[in-house]
Amino acid sequence: MAPAIAGAFFTAYNQAMIILGIDPGLRTTGFGVIHKQGTKLRYIASGTIKSGEGDLPTRLKVILDSVAELTVTYQPDCAAIEKVFVNVNPQSTLLLGQARGAAICGLMSATLTVAEYSPTQIKQAVTGTGKAAKEQVQDMVARLLALPGLPGSDAADALGVAICHANAQGALAAIASTAGPSGFALHMKRGRLVG
Amino acid sequence: MAPAIAGAFFTAYNQAMIILGIDPGLRTTGFGVIHKQGTKLRYIASGTIKSGEGDLPTRLKVILDSVAELTVTYQPDCAAIEKVFVNVNPQSTLLLGQARGAAICGLMSATLTVAEYSPTQIKQAVTGTGKAAKEQVQDMVARLLALPGLPGSDAADALGVAICHANAQGALAAIASTAGPSGFALHMKRGRLVG
Numbered sequence: 297m298a299p300a301i302a303g304a305f306f307t308a309y310n311q312a313m314i315i316l317g318i319d320p321g322l323r324t325t326g327f328g329v330i331h332k333q334g335t336k337l338r339y340i341a342s343g344t345i346k347s348g349e350g351d352l353p354t355r356l357k358v359i360l361d362s363v364a365e366l367t368v369t370y371q372p373d374c375a376a377i378e379k380v381f382v383n384v385n386p387q388s389t390l391l392l393g394q395a396r397g398a399a400i401c402g403l404m405s406a407t408l409t410v411a412e413y414s415p416t417q418i419k420q421a422v423t424g425t426g427k428a429a430k431e432q433v434q435d436m437v438a439r440l441l442a443l444p445g446l447p448g449s450d451a452a453d454a455l456g457v458a459i460c461h462a463n464a465q466g467a468l469a470a471i472a473s474t475a476g477p478s479g480f481a482l483h484m485k486r487g488r489l490v491g
Numbered sequence: 492m493a494p495a496i497a498g499a500f501f502t503a504y505n506q507a508m509i510i511l512g513i514d515p516g517l518r519t520t521g522f523g524v525i526h527k528q529g530t531k532l533r534y535i536a537s538g539t540i541k542s543g544e545g546d547l548p549t550r551l552k553v554i555l556d557s558v559a560e561l562t563v564t565y566q567p568d569c570a571a572i573e574k575v576f577v578n579v580n581p582q583s584t585l586l587l588g589q590a591r592g593a594a595i596c597g598l599m600s601a602t603l604t605v606a607e608y609s610p611t612q613i614k615q616a617v618t619g620t621g622k623a624a625k626e627q628v629q630d631m632v633a634r635l636l637a638l639p640g641l642p643g644s645d646a647a648d649a650l651g652v653a654i655c656h657a658n659a660q661g662a663l664a665a666i667a668s669t670a671g672p673s674g675f676a677l678h679m680k681r682g683r684l685v686g
Contacts, residue, residue: 352595353598353599353604353605356592357595357596357599360599382581382584386577386581386584387577389581389584389585389588390575390577390587390588392585392588393584393586393587393591393592394588394591394592394595395592396589396592397551397588397590397593397596398593398596400547400552400593401551401552401596401597402596403548404549404551405555410548412547412548
């Protein structure tokens with residue numbers, strides 16, 4: 297059995313995949329697209345979606361349609377989205393929640409699996425510390441993806457969540473090559489490990 | 492000019508329209524469909540969408556798809572959705588926001604105009620007082636639409652927001668038949684009056 301498991305591990309670990317990362321917001325939604333093969337990450341695209349000055353339903357529609365369009369343009373294999381902070385202002389929390397709902401709907405319209413990571417998880421994955429400053433994240437994202445300059449803050453966060461997902465996929469593939477407590481091999485489901 | 496304006500008013504006021512009302516929630520989303528002609532309201536359908544036990548993206552997709560399906564089934568001319576309460580628990584507010592975002596996206600996927608009303612506006616429209624109890628709303632919705640029995644609480648709220656929109660359309664049509672402060676006739680845009 298050992299060679300077969302090792303072979304399966306190598307395949308899962310080395311499998312090329314395109315990851316779409318999203319940093320949701322009502323005014324500005326950041327996106328980042330990366331290519332992962334083994335431990336090698338390559339930058340594909342990044343940018344922001346501006347929802348404009350319309351009323352709330354119109355702005356949510358802009359987010360929905362733009363995220364759906366990204367899935368068509370870049371044909372990602374999976375998506376990852378940042379878990380948002382609960383704002384001190386409940387009304388802002390409600391608005392941010394609606395924007396995040398629209399972004400997730402855009403991803404789900406392409407029947408992508410959507411993994412969720414907290415800001416701390418993303419900072420940890422990108423900089424090695426969960427308490428990194430925004431500038432550190434931008435700087436490390438630029439280094440990890442060999443970018444010629446610093447990405448904007450929203451795009452950097454979106455690339456960061458994509459990198460975080462790439463790392464998690466690598467780590468999970470490594471763990472998945474061992475048997476779970478039930479005696480059956482573990483496998484991944486929506487970025488989580490199930491026994 | 493006077494007869495033309497009066498004629499336009501009568502047309503707008505008397506125009507038959509189907510209104511889809513939505514009471515958003517992460518677990519249960521209520522919906523209600525009514526037909527309006529002049530002051531006459533007729534019940535078409537109501538019920539609830541259950542998002543199930545999946546993870547958050549899956550549940551948002553259920554809401555998105557189910558609301559979009561309602562727009563295909565009932566072919567509404569416009570939609571109205573309840574403005575949600577800000578919960579004491581910020582995490583619940585965030586979840587409710589995401590569910591509401593998904594419901595609005597479902598409506599917008601059919602390029603419907605979406606009007607928003609607060610719980611107080613809805614209670615006022617249905618019962619005559621903004622402080623009515625849930626049971627009063629259910630009872631008055633049943634009376635106004637001549638239902639054989641009381642609708643469930645979520646469905647009653649959804650029918651309530653549809654009735655609220657029907658009343659607002661009637662009132663706005665009446666106001667719109669007069670000239671605005673700019674000297675130009677007022678007209679309605681997304682359930683609001685613009686000069």
